Amino acid sequence: MRSGAKVAVIGGVFAVVVGGVGYGAYNILDGLGDSGVGGGTDTKATSAEVKTGPVTKQEIAETSKKFLAAWAKGDAAVASRLTNNAGDAESLLTQYSESAHVTKAVITPGTPTGSKVPYTVSATVSYKGRTKAWSYESDLNVVRGLTTGNALVDWKPAVVHPELRADETLETGEASTASIEAVDRNGQVLSKEKYPSLGGVLDELRKKYGAKAGGTAGIETWINSANADGVDRTLLTLAKGKPGRLTTTLDARVQAAAEHAVKQFEESSVVAVEPSTGAIRALANNRADGFDAARKGSVAPGSTMKIVTAAMIMQNGLGGANSPVECPSRVTWMGVPFHNLDNFSMPNPTLQTAFARSCNTAFIKPVSPLGDKADSALREEAGEYFGIGQEWRTGVVTVDGSVPASKGAETAASYIGQGKVQMNPLNMASVTATAVTGRFRQPYIVPQSLDNRVFAVANPLPNGVSAQLKQMLRYTATAQEGTATAAMASVGGDKGGKTGSAEIDGHATSDSWFTGFSNDLAAAALVQSGGHGGTAAGPVVAEVLRAGP
Structure with a gap:
């Protein structure tokens, strides 16, 4: 346990709290530094005997436990070595605390299904005196390392947050664009919570027309798009800006x-x-x-x-x-x-x-x-x-x-x-x-x-x-x-209509x-593989x- 660690009880289970970042669901005696199950990134093997075959239940449990514990403690270096892509993993896990400004995280694993381990993250984000709780769910998969044979977390950005994709980054700060209050043609407010399909549309409208709508920026946690022409995606709002009103043609x-x-x-x-x-x-x-x-x-x-x-x-x-x-x-x-x-x-x-x-x-x-x-x-x-x-x-x-x-x-x-x-x-x-x-x-x-x-x-x-x-x-x-x-x-x-069926290779x-x-009103629909x-x-x-x- 790191110097300065203290024990707290969160939700009826022990949690290790180090430097303000915590891990919930495992006993504090679980070690992170042994070289047994789940020991290390997929680099050249140091043992003559390399394990093969599917990962076992024990390996899945131990590897996921150590990875999640290290991540929650804010130790990106240790956590990344428990994955099959230490370089990318350490970079994104470091961002979690340094760029996204997560000051506390309690990670609670669920019941594994095969090699997949689901978990819930209950985090706290703090930036310039603004603090807000942040909760979400994700999952990881444990695989056999190709070189070492060790059980390792199969690294992908979605391990950190389910919406993260390759080459995208996390950040907390003052938003680059003003927020908007999008309304339909009759003035009814449109939100991604009420109309989930509009999430991407509203993000694009904000990026393109936020300034024109006359709003002011707030403090947010967001995903920086990997595409230069893409749209950053807000995950958490710590402080709301003044939204500019934007009228759309949509009908609620x-x-x-x-x-x-x-x-x-x-x-x-x-x-x-x-x-x-x-x-x-x-x-x-x-x-x-x-x-x-x-x-x-x-x-x-x-x-x-x-x-x-x-x-x-x-x-x-x-x-x-x-x-x-x-x-x-x-x-x-x-x-x-x-x-x-x-x-x-x-x-x-x-x-x-x-x-x-x-x-x-x-x-x-x-x-x-x-x-x-x-x-x-x-x-x-x-x-x-x-x-x-x-x-x-x-x-x-x-x-x-x-x-x-x-x-x-x-x-x-x-x-x-x-x-x-x-x-x-x-x-x-x-x-x-x-x-x-x-x-x-x-x-x-x-x-x-x-x-x-x-x-x-x-x-x-x-x-x-x-x-x-x-x-x-x-x-x-x-x-x-x-x-x-x-x-x-x-x-x-x-009224009138036309049907269609399209054969797709494969x-x-x-x-x-x-x-x-x-x-x-005219409408068209596609149901892929719908017959x-x-x-x-x-x-x-x-x-x-x-x-x-």
Whole structure:
């Protein structure tokens, strides 16, 4: 035990308190300096006999005990040598006390599951006379050292805090940007506590518009982003600054519905926009990795892309909503076969009924007369009329869709939302909004007047095209044969929809897509590995639309 250590009782267990930093849950007689179980970082072995095989329960218990005790005592050097990456570990553990200004930490381990040991950290952060409690949960894994054979903590930044990533650092001090009080379009306060999906959005808005909103900075503990263009993430507020008020386009009622809707399915995301203005009304995610796929995702959109394909067919004189098309079970494009789901076929369909049933072959076969132009026609349609691939200055970071140049079979695949086509729910909600109003209006989450940023623009759809697209979407969501009818049954008003399923390499189950509108609200959802569009993404979109006007 270090000089000056004293014994305290915390929560009914002994804790070692050294220099103001404590460790709870183990008896004070547990040593840290022996060379037995968990002894040392993964450097060259000093013994002729190197242990192999999985770590044992005893090794897991002893190694985690010693590591957590050393960390809680503020001994970064000792703790780091109990990991398989001493250099990185010591740097971050040192920051914990020196940069993050943690003056006390009581770490209470939970019950191990295999090699994973969960624990709760109850810390105190102090900076310039400001002190605040800080509690959170994380976990570590114990592994066998490759060189020594010793049991070691498998080092990763998340051991220190679950939100830490590679090359990120912890810091406590005066915040670099003023805090904001973000409100929805009706003045209702938006917080990450009430609307968890907005955490990243609010952080980005604060970084970009905090100064403009007129607030003052407070004292906080935060994670410095590893990306120069990234957003620092606040973990604890010791002293609040004066928040500046920032009005967004979000609608608290629709946002609440979106937050609830995505909880129906894992790996789901949804976005809602207002077609008449482009205003983003809601966005939400339910993903294990925390990624904001709703606005940053980039995956194949499946048959929801047929909205753009249908517009391209109409504008190139290849057919209209009521024109007859062919829907065989299979077509071949440059020697590559394309099938309908379960190889279904339709006798004498129109483009509208083929759209409603989501017939793949009906959206590939009509394009062949374009010849060499087939490779570029969809890309041009998406960019010139739907704003896809342009730079959308929404007020936060977004990925704005992509229809890359294609050749051969990739061209045919792109017409049914596969191949190289990449979208996210924000893109597809905007596509639907454009289809039903006839004009692309760039999505945005804060007013353009806030910083006079330039919005992306596109040509209006030619007369009649928008009307036919809206007719097809309505039919798909109301006709008995429509793939969107079941999902949209509970949605009222003037409504329409389109299902989609996208096959992803390496995934046993396709991604589920759905996009639709009701009155002046359009929404799109993605449920990765969710299967058919109507069964997973469909109910998510329906719940969001029901919250609209």
